[in-house]
Amino acid sequence: MTETAPPPLFDPFAPGFTDDPYPQYATMRLQAPVYQHPFGFWLLTGYEDVSWLLRAPGLSVEDDNVAADSLLRQLREEFYGDGAPRASALSMLDRDPPDHTRLRKLVSKAFTPRAIQALQPRITELVDGMLDEIAAEGSVDLVDALAFPLPFSVIAEMLGTPPADHDRIRQLTGTVVRSLEPVADPELIQAILAADEEMSSIAADMIAWKRANPADDLLTALIQAEDDGDALSDDELVAQTLLLYIAGHETTVNLISGGALALLRHPAQLALLRANPALVGNAVEEMLRYDSPVQASRRITLEPITVGGVTIPAGAFVMASLGSANRDERFWGADADQLQIERDNARQHVSFGAGHHHCLGASLARLEAAIAFEHLVGRFPGMELAGDVEWNGRINLRGPAHLPVSVN
Numbered sequence: 001m002t003e004t005a006p007p008p009l010f011d012p013f014a015p016g017f018t019d020d021p022y023p024q025y026a027t028m029r030l031q032a033p034v035y036q037h038p039f040g041f042w043l044l045t046g047y048e049d050v051s052w053l054l055r056a057p058g059l060s061v062e063d064d065n066v067a068a069d070s071l072l073r074q075l076r077e078e079f080y081g082d083g084a085p086r087a088s089a090l091s092m093l094d095r096d097p098p099d100h101t102r103l104r105k106l107v108s109k110a111f112t113p114r115a116i117q118a119l120q121p122r123i124t125e126l127v128d129g130m131l132d133e134i135a136a137e138g139s140v141d142l143v144d145a146l147a148f149p150l151p152f153s154v155i156a157e158m159l160g161t162p163p164a165d166h167d168r169i170r171q172l173t174g175t176v177v178r179s180l181e182p183v184a185d186p187e188l189i190q191a192i193l194a195a196d197e198e199m200s201s202i203a204a205d206m207i208a209w210k211r212a213n214p215a216d217d218l219l220t221a222l223i224q225a226e227d228d229g230d231a232l233s234d235d236e237l238v239a240q241t242l243l244l245y246i247a248g249h250e251t252t253v254n255l256i257s258g259g260a261l262a263l264l265r266h267p268a269q270l271a272l273l274r275a276n277p278a279l280v281g282n283a284v285e286e287m288l289r290y291d292s293p294v295q296a297s298r299r300i301t302l303e304p305i306t307v308g309g310v311t312i313p314a315g316a317f318v319m320a321s322l323g324s325a326n327r328d329e330r331f332w333g334a335d336a337d338q339l340q341i342e343r344d345n346a347r348q349h350v351s352f353g354a355g356h357h358h359c360l361g362a363s364l365a366r367l368e369a370a371i372a373f374e375h376l377v378g379r380f381p382g383m384e385l386a387g388d389v390e391w392n393g394r395i396n397l398r399g400p401a402h403l404p405v406s407v408n
Contacts, residue, residue, distance in 0.1 A: 012395040019391045025324035034310040040071035041317040045324035047331035053320045054354035059299040060096050067315025090239035106225040116363045127375050142403040147256035155248030160217025162209045172199050173246045181395040203241045251293045252365045254399030259287035266339040274377050283341035284369045289349035290339045295323040295396050322350050380407040
């Protein structure tokens with residue numbers, strides 16, 4: 001009689017995982033906080049281990065450094081062939097120093113804290129306009145009414161992109177980001193590749209239009225960005241534009257929708273924020289901790305490393321579970337699974353990563369969310385859930401796809 005192998009501790013395809021992955025993470029932290037999956041990759045779920053990995057020097061983010069005999073690499077090559085999404089490989093998110101250093105330095109010149117703070121009046125205007133429409137409707141899908149259009153409008157205006165088909169771009173970017181998670185469906189893989197190609201073409205058209213119509217915006221600054229005679233190549237420019245465009249809204253959608261849902265499910269915390277709007281900054285940090293908009297980051301080992309007493313070999317693909325680390329009771333305490341907007345150390349979450357890959361748009365996401373929640377909570381004291389929440393079915397960039405609310 002043949003024995004059936006037990007199911008892996010980490011099974012993102014298990015029913016209900018994308019709706020609520022946290023019970024599975026809790027089991028892993030207890031049983032195998034440094035875990036080698038049967039597919040060959042490693043997963044870290046404890047706060048201290050994740051925090052260390054994100055900051056550790058001498059690790060890579062370039063997929064070419066995964067060992068050639070790795071099952072994960074073989075599966076990826078089998079599924080994607082030579083057609084892995086090309087734009088992502090050139091973005092600063094997927095490059096090691098010195099390329100990462102050069103790209104981030106050029107992009108950062110057009111992404112300063114002063115430039116972000118200057119957006120506050122415009123973000124406030126956008127939020128108030130969207131809340132006017134919500135008030136007129138009475139019952140809305142908060143994703144469609146606020147969580148998606150706010151960050152999408154802000155990043156499009158920051159970049160200075162020409163008028164575009166927002167619905168089509170929303171569909172395409174939602175497909176492209178599925179490349180950030182395990183995919184075994186051949187049809188979905190083909191859809192990801194097609195969406196990546198179409199988005200790259202859209203970005204190239206935007207850049208060509210911007211070269212002919214320069215202005216005081218981020219895309220013009222990227223085109224003109226130069227450091228000691230070093231500018232972005234055309235392909236690099238497309239890749240950074242796509243990264244900013246996609247990361248500039250896909251993650252913040254999850255922060256606003258997931259944060260709103262967390263407040264609605266914790267009515268005492270919602271009432272506390274309404275009574276004390278000055279808590280909004282810390283409340284946003286706690287929302288980021290409680291339900292991380294990006295659930296995982298990754299590093300690739302260039303030599304053996306030891307984590308939690310376990311040695312991981314060179315050439316290993318290591319996932320750092322941000323979502324799990326942000327719920328680790330050993331760091332956060334017994335109430336780690338509860339939203340507590342007055343939590344003293346909420347800002348110590350790892351939702352924006354750490355080290356030299358720390359999220360460049362963190363200050364923008366914080367600003368958008370703080371304005372959105374202060375105005376949303378203050379304006380609609382009767383806001384409540386008005387139906388079932390539908391999740392987006394993603395493992396990594398996880399969040400509500402539909403969040404029906406009533407504000408009357």
